[in-house]
Amino acid sequence: MKERLAKHIKDALADCYAKGTLASGLYPDFTVEVPAHAEHGDYATNAAMLLARAEKKAPRQIAEILLASLGDGGELWHKVTVAGPGFINFFLTNRCWYGVLDDIYRHGRSYGESPAGAGKKVQVEFVSANPTGPLHIGHGRGAATGDAVASLLKATGYDVQREYYINDAGNQMNTLGRSLYLRYRQLLGEEVDFPQDCYQGDYIRDLAQEVLAAKGESYLRGSEEEAVRAFAEYGGQKILAGIDADLQAFGVHFDNWYSEQGLYDRGQVEQGVALLQEKGYAYEKDEAIWFRTTDFGDDKDRVMVRSNGATTYFASDVAYHKEKFERGFDQVIDVWGADHHGYIPRMKAVVQALGRNPDDLQVLLVQLVNLLRGGQQVAMSTRSGEFVTLREVVDEVGKDACRYFFLMRRSDSQLDFDLELAKQQSTENPVYYVQYAHARVCSINRNAETQGVKVPAIGEVDFDRLSLEEELALAKLLARYPEIVLGAARHHEPHRITFYLQELAAQFHSYYNRQRILVEDVETSKARLYLANSVRIVFANALNLLGVSAPEQM
Structure with missing residues (x-):
């Protein structure tokens, strides 16, 4: 419009x-x-x-x-x-507004989509949790956010790739291997001191038990260094497979899984450091190599290679983002935890040093989720083992409620996740409220069929039969949907869709409760069916963007 x-x-x-x-x-x-x-x-x-x-x-x-x-x-x-x-x-004019219903029927499942992105290549990298433990619900919020942003961008004409960056290099993998190795020795009857900086969860004992069952005592006969390395590789692969399975159950699928270790194996990290040195943006000081992030507004320069020759996470991030743009992406979107907000200026500096517009990198911050049980907040630390996994929450409340609740607020605002509310089959539950509106139209269609009234096709509706203010208000709200989708995509704000769905559900439920859809006058029934099914199509399309189902009965 x-x-x-x-x-x-x-x-x-x-x-x-x-x-x-x-x-x-x-x-x-x-x-x-x-x-x-x-x-x-x-x-x-x-x-x-x-x-x-x-x-x-x-x-x-x-x-x-x-x-x-x-x-x-x-x-x-x-x-x-x-x-x-x-x-x-x-x-x-009213005729103009009701003409939107024809547009909805004409486009069907593609109503709300647009070519605004003009095929621009965008990568959305999200979750990217270390393969050192199961996903917790904080990861789940990042997964829902990244996946919905990718869907919105695709719906508005962008060429989108979803990527998971596997942090399989660095100290955390050595810590994982050492944690498994120590539990393995404990299972063999040794009295072993288990340090607090090791991973404490029960999953570590379970993985050590798997190794013991497969390899017996063989790792006691070799060097500890080799054993830790083997345990790290085994544990990382098993945990990553579990992460993938949990994400599949959550409805999240990645186009590419990208290994940090692969950057080192291909020499990309060294090449990234060398490139910045060639450009004059990196220098040596105190036997270390520093990146001049202060040239780009950062508060201090950052170390890429320590004096002992070890590279920092920053060095691999330089290489990773360099390689992203070399793959031809016009824009890169990273979804990070809110505790990484201070990291944004230095990564923007990297992008600029690589000769790109710093806005070619967009970072979405995801705040913590407060999960409440009996009024008590549950801690979620992978080191202490006192965490609630994403899979546990999905199993308890269902994928749809879990995803919808994660997307009800701006990603950078804190979220209270009410487990009991998410399980309620009542209008108090936001996702149930929306899904029930969709199912209600499907029920109306079934009743219409038993009465011999068919849902009309384009051109078979007398719009003059839609004479109520609430009918016109619904048509106007349906007309706004493509603008809502485009705005949510451009601003990377999927919560705009949930806000819209709540408003549409409220208007439709109110209309349904005040007016009968199927009345004695057949032409009025057909016009109202046409309107109701336009609402149904938009509910289904919007829920699909969020990765939430649109059930036909509840």
């Missing part, structure tokens, strides 16, 4: 310039937005106000000139007014 109005405004500007009623020849980057107050129309534009300086006229005078060139709106609008300092307000 906004695009149609914007085209009329641009055509009116062209007409004004051709007639000489306006002289600047400019086409400003005006907006077409829904006014804050309904009495100001359905949409308003600030085009006249943006032209005031160039035209050397008052905005209201320019608005009146534009109004004369807008002409008859036909079925699009029935009235246009000038208000305030120079806003042009459009009042759309």
